Amino acid sequence: MAAYAQDPAAEIQPLEPAPSNEDGQLVDESAQLWFVELASPPAVDGTSQANLTKEKQAFRADAKRKGVVFEERFAFGTLWNGLSIRAGSAQLEALQTVAGVKAIYPVATIAIPETSQSLPELSTALAMTGVDVAQAELGLTGAGIKVAVMDTGIDYNHPDLGGCFGTGCRVALGWDFVGDDYNADETSPAYNPITAPDNDPDDCNGHGTHVSGIVGASGDPAAGGARGVAPGVTFGAYRVFGCDGSTTADIMIAAMERARADGMNVLNMSIGSAFTWPQYPTATASDHLVESGIGMVVVASIGNSGASGVYSAGAPGLGEKVIGVASFDNTDIALNVFTISPDGTKIGYGPAAAAPTPPTSGSLPMARTG
Structure with missing residues (x-):
């Protein structure tokens, strides 16, 4: 218990x-x-x-x-x-x-994943993940599904994530296991192993909000908002990091048990410790979440240490029942298409770097002779 x-x-x-x-x-x-x-x-x-x-x-x-x-x-x-x-x-x-x-x-001591300062290239995202098919063709929004995000918390005041916390809100459940000042990294000048848990899982770092936006932001892109994979899901926010620094693997297991008790259908953990094994406690606990009879799907990053070579994958992502997610270079790019007359050949095109947005309708001559 x-x-x-x-x-x-x-x-x-x-x-x-x-x-x-x-x-x-x-x-x-x-x-x-x-x-x-x-x-x-x-x-x-x-x-x-x-x-x-x-x-x-x-x-x-x-x-x-x-x-x-x-x-x-x-x-x-x-x-x-x-x-x-x-x-x-x-x-x-x-x-x-x-x-x-x-x-x-x-x-293990697990650091908050570093946030890249570069702008993401999103032209490949929809086609590579199949979100375009799920939303436009299948009409799937995630409505009725409860997704637990174990991370730095969620900025539930963000309008694209519902703007509130609690019953009736999109971020309906959650718990802060550590408090703002917690940092488990003994090498850090800000080392503070004293936890201050409470019932407010608000995010003061941003990583958990970023992850939650990918999962289910419900904004209008045409109006400058963000729209995630499943904009109809309900969130549970399980905060295991302070505003900066690191957490520990035992706090992660405590968060898993809380997510199960709250009846979450999916658990996302975009965190983990590299160079561990399927027998490690966070991996076996994740496997038991899947096998526990409530049908929970567990998704975790496989780690950010691939450049270090084999065996660099990390728990909990390498659990046998866990969907371990890695990153690789996109090979599928969403393009606009134009048709050449008179034979109907279709050719894809996209905007060049720093170029004006290309047209997506109408006609224009490709060559002029005579």
Whole structure:
């Protein structure tokens, strides 16, 4: 059971207090974050909450008997069974011997994806994604579908995203797990691991709003607005980043469990940690979202580290049930077409760089003789 199940206002507060000095507080050690996976399958695979609770109690009791010093951050059971903890590396050998421990993984720190300052080339976007067919020919808008966006939040005041937050709004659900000032990057001058969760998932960075606009902005392009792939969807905003910096993988799992509890149909995560494996907790938790009986579709970026070579793909995008999305150069370009007389040959054309917009109707001579 995730920490927020009892009290949403205490989303990522430790379930147990940090050890006091007399208990062997972490001193002169490099404290790190770890996932501790326990032996039983999670609740979505049939293990009862009672048994999951007993297993964690047995783990804590045996760890105390063996003198393992740690600070507990989250206890998970719905999508992935285990805990996230803070412990010095000197504790790991003993931690592996604690009752019920199946595996130990480092809790990855994930940075907010960098925003490009270049203007996107959109002439290929519709044809490459098939949005033109979905909207114009099939009449699909996404109406009735609830899409969770796990990111920096959503600027729900933006008119193309509905202009409000809550029941009856396009951004109807959500949660801020961290607060504006949170930054998990220990190398940053702005490092601040203290979370300030609340029920307002507004965006102060922009990346989550950008992603949400692609998913379902409902503006009028002819009037300067933006229109996304599915302008009829309802959003859930699950904010796991502060205004800048990084988050951690255990906060991502907490957000997954919240999105499931809120009844989301689709989860989008345009974030992830490179050079991980399908067994990593965020990947297996994502797989369980798909398999959990509610039919959730999980979509995640496969990473931005392809230039580093093979094995650079990242979790959760490389989960076996996850739609992992990569980027590649477009090969399909939407063009205008003109027809040559008298044989009817069709030739595509588009605007040259920095040229005036070409005509899309009428006729004109291509050559003059005599």
